[in-house]
Amino acid sequence: MPIDSATFRSVLGRFVSGVTVVTACDAGGVDHGMTVSAFCSVSLEPPMVLVSIAHDAALHPVLLKQDELAVSILSASQEPIARRFAEKLDNRFGGVGFTRGITGAPLIEGALAVVEGRVIHRHPGGDHTIFVAEVLAASATMDEPLLYYRGGYGHLPR
Ligand SMILES: Cc1cc2nc3c(=O)[nH]c(=O)nc-3n(C[C@H](O)[C@H](O)[C@H](O)COP(=O)(O)O)c2cc1C
Secondary structure, eight states, rough: OOOOOHHHHHHHTTSEOOOOEEEETTTTTTEEEEOOOOOOEEEETEEEEEEETTTTTOOOHHHHHEEEEEEOOOOOGGGGHHTTTSSOOOOOOTTEEEEEEETSSSEEOOOOEEEEEEEEEEEEEEEEEEEEEEEEEEESSSOOOOETTTTTTEOOOO
């Protein structure tokens, strides 16, 4: 019998992660973005990453139809961005600085690092879909990361 969801959340919340904003620009030119911690590296050769997106997220149907996406890995000072992109807002991008890279997806200004990719696999994952993307471009800064742990944000100073 599977464990209950409270136990699942509590246990998995012990696994420290970074925080990202996954973005895509749909065929109509509308930008979409949401906070995602389920992001990781998949393959080195060729370089591939994955994001796991809930079926009920607004970004989900967008990524079923189109392939280009970007992942902005947030820096320590970007907790307000993490909160903003996890809230129900009409325009999450309002007042948020961003540029566009080679995929056309928004890249959040001030991010610790950015990865741009093209979705090449879509795997079922319960109430989520796992989108595997081939990495087309990536860049990083020397800032400190924003962390997520046991339902709260944290920092990792070096
Ligand atoms: C720190 C953090 C990490 C999150 N990680 C994920 C994730 O990996 N996948 C996911 O589907 N939702 C994740 N969420 C929830 C979504 O950001 C949130 O439900 C968002 O509102 C969904 O977008 P929508 O409102 O446009 O549908 C996370 C939220 C937070 C605060």
